[in-house]
Amino acid sequence: MANGVTDYFVGTNGTALDAIPSSAWTRHPLYTGGTLSVDGSGGVYSSASGQPFYYNSWQPPTGNQSVKFDIFWTSSVFSAQLTLLARFSPTANTGYILFWNDDGTGSGGTSGLILYKGVAGSFTYLGNPPITFVFNTFYTIELSCIGTTISVLVNGVVVLSVNDSSIATGVVGIGGQANSSSLKAHNYYATTSNIGGHFQTHY
Numbered sequence: 001m002a003n004g005v006t007d008y009f010v011g012t013n014g015t016a017l018d019a020i021p022s023s024a025w026t027r028h029p030l031y032t033g034g035t036l037s038v039d040g041s042g043g044v045y046s047s048a049s050g051q052p053f054y055y056n057s058w059q060p061p062t063g064n065q066s067v068k069f070d071i072f073w074t075s076s077v078f079s080a081q082l083t084l085l086a087r088f089s090p091t092a093n094t095g096y097i098l099f100w101n102d103d104g105t106g107s108g109g110t111s112g113l114i115l116y117k118g119v120a121g122s123f124t125y126l127g128n129p130p131i132t133f134v135f136n137t138f139y140t141i142e143l144s145c146i147g148t149t150i151s152v153l154v155n156g157v158v159v160l161s162v163n164d165s166s167i168a169t170g171v172v173g174i175g176g177q178a179n180s181s182s183l184k185a186h187n188y189y190a191t192t193s194n195i196g197g198h199f200q201t202h203y
Contacts, residue, residue: 004191005058005067005172013040014047017054017174028053028173030093036176043072043184046080046176053083053175055090056190063087063169064192068142068153069185071100074135076111078104080180084143085173093121095170096150098143102183107135113159115143115152119166126150129159138186144194151194 011020017036018025034050046052067084080102088095099114112133115126131154133139142153145167152160172190189195 005056005188007188008042009038009044009186009188010042011038011040013038017044024057025054025174026057026090028055028088028175029091031175034177034179036174039181039184043186044174045181045184046082046178047181049179051081051175051177053085053088053173055085055088055171055173058172058190060169060171060190060192062192064146065172065190066142066144066146066193066195067172067188067190068140068195069174069188070138070140071183071185072136072138073102073107073111073133073183075182076102076104076106076109077178077180077182078102079178080183081175081177082183082185083175083177084141085171085175086143086145087167087170088173089170093118095167095173096143096145097123097175098141098152100141100183102178102180108132113141113152113154115150115160115162117150117164117166126162126164127152127160129154131159142195146194153194
């Protein structure tokens with residue numbers, strides 16, 4: 001996709017993300033433990049212990065980039081994660097990282113989003129928006145990096161915004177953690193401007 005990324009995670013159940021048909025994903029060399037796999041129904045999940053990160057082959061023409069996916073959570077598995085990556089280096093531990101993290105408290109608990117930046121392996125906490133997530137509900141999660149404004153959106157609404165100029169360029173990606181099919185991502189999009197909206201249009 002010339003102006004961004006659209007991925008509906010089409011592939012046979014159990015196929016690794018970087019092996020699905022026409023895959024544009026490459027495993028990050030510093031995050032090789034674990035695997036993201038597709039479920040055969042338009043979802044992707046962490047299918048083995050570890051923390052796999054994958055970056056996309058799309059080369060953003062500027063540092064402006066927004067990435068999003070829809071998540072669906074059916075039960076609590078402590079430390080299960082799905083991750084959006086923006087302005088991420090394909091070779092170093094540098095970029096903006098938005099984790100959706102299951103802390104084991106279950107539906108309506110304190111599981112949720114955590115934003116970090118990494119610069120050469122040194123990580124800085126940037127925020128934790130107080131959003132309550134519940135089981136069996138789709139949520140559209142977006143990480144937007146436009147200029148020095150780094151924003152997190154849930155269902156098209158900004159829930160966290162910080163100003164940071166540490167990282168100007170990089171690629172987009174996706175990651176996960178733990179072995180859990182109870183937390184899945186659908187409908188991955190990336191572009192050079194805010195995406196906004198609440199998709200849930202392709203499963």
